[in-house]
Amino acid sequence: MTALLQTLRGQPVATRVLERALTDGHVHHAYLFDGPPGVGKELAAFGLAQALVCAEPVAHFACGTCSPCKRAVPRGEKRLPVHPDVVVLERSLYEAAQIGRKSPETQDISVDQVRTLVLARAAFRAHEDRAKVFILRGAEELSASAANALLKTLEEPMRGTFFILLSAQADALLATIRSRTQRVRFGALSDELLSELLAERGIDPEARALALAAAKGSIELALNALKQDAAGYELFVDGAIEAVLAPSFAAALSVGEEMKRLNRDDAIATLLAVGRKFAATAKEHANTQVGDLWARRFALVEQAISALHGNGSPQLVGEALFSRLRRT
Ligand SMILES: [Zn+2]
Structure with a gap:
């Protein structure tokens, strides 16, 4: 005590x-x-x-x-x-x-x-x-x-x-x-401190990076981002992976269309689910080229979440993200 x-x-x-x-x-x-x-x-x-x-x-x-x-x-x-x-x-x-x-x-x-x-x-x-x-x-x-x-x-x-x-x-x-x-x-917490606080709670580095992108200086928001249930987002996450891997650009466009219908909070929650999946895939293939590729894709998702926090529109952020993802 x-x-x-x-x-x-x-x-x-x-x-x-x-x-x-x-x-x-x-x-x-x-x-x-x-x-x-x-x-x-x-x-x-x-x-x-x-x-x-x-x-x-x-x-x-x-x-x-x-x-x-x-x-x-x-x-x-x-x-x-x-x-x-x-x-x-x-x-x-x-x-x-x-x-x-x-x-x-x-x-x-x-x-x-x-x-x-x-x-x-x-x-x-x-x-x-x-x-x-x-x-x-x-x-x-x-x-x-x-x-x-x-x-x-x-x-x-x-x-x-x-x-x-x-x-x-x-x-x-x-x-x-x-x-x-x-x-x-009371002010927002620095990313450095948030990262420390998350590490002390045993959160691994990938999940920390993701939580930081959603945190806006708040440990509560950071932890909420990690708690979110993946279940509701499975369809979107599957669609996102397909959009990244498909030969044609159509799937990417349809993901962008889907994001247009989301408000900012839902778009962030959705991208957090995508990020978690990418991070898990990167981890599964750690220290291989495939693992590095998914780690780079994960970083792009992180950036997109930050862009949404900076008031980017879900549709534009979504389109830009998926076109970048296809080029990785
Ligand atoms: Zn006392």
């Missing part, structure tokens, strides 16, 4: 702000962690919460080993800590009955969730007498009434109460909420 804040990587600005706040004993009562998904905002939030509830802090930082520190670590599919003073709010995180609703919460973080989890406890001390920390995932999804209900507490919470709002679209938050928080910006 470790102190989470010390595992945050690639966010020098946020790290500096939070470390200084802890060292000076001036932790703000409401932060807005603002930045793309999958870059460490949530890790930082739980790390800060850990430091605030730790029973034996070391120079104001979480020790990482005491019972509160361990219980502040999120676990399970819903990534919820078992510590009663570290409370997570997120749309649809709780059953309707748990937050006093009749119907499930589908559209936004409802005022019911804010009432049950925050306001009902606002006047009480922390269960374990150190700090109460509320972490709001996707804070831009607070409904207008939930946001309004939160305002007063957010402005003047009871001593020892902290809010950490996480958002990839901070500008979509009500200005009244934003103005009551201290904004901490």
Whole structure:
């Protein structure tokens, strides 16, 4: 078990702000962690919460080993800590009955969730007498009434109460909420760091390259790209291989036509499936001419995925890709 804040990587600005706040004993009562998904905002939030509830802090930082520190670590599919003073709010995180609703919460973080989890406890001390920390995932999804209900507490919470709002679209938050928080910006992760993080998770180099092409600086997007189920793309992948190998250009054109019908996200997912197949073929024939050929084709697919991220149209990117592939 470790102190989470010390595992945050690639966010020098946020790290500096939070470390200084802890060292000076001036932790703000409401932060807005603002930045793309999958870059460490949530890790930082739980790390800060850990430091605030730790029973034996070391120079104001979480020790990482005491019972509160361990219980502040999120676990399970819903990534919820078992510590009663570290409370997570997120749309649809709780059953309707748990937050006093009749119907499930589908559209936004409802005022019911804010009432049950925050306001009902606002006047009480922390269960374990150190700090109460509320972490709001996707804070831009607070409904207008939930946001309004939160305002007063957010402005003047009871001593020892902290809010950490996480958002990839901070500008979509009500200005009244934003103005009551201290904004901490989180940036996209570098390809170098992403590659390291993927390697640490045991992902092999071909898959890493592919995941990087889809990552846009986010470890979450990188891992999602690897998880995608190949099943739905088999037909396209078969068509793609045929288009590369067929003597006539017709098959390549028809693949381009097919890509025209896809939106950008689907086109990326489709090319990821093609890339995985090419990488697997290259690996199967590693250290042979055939293997090298498929490795070059794989690199072209990677470039095409990057082009789609750079706003290239699926049809044009698809056509260019398959005409290049045929020339390899
Ligand atoms: Zn501790």
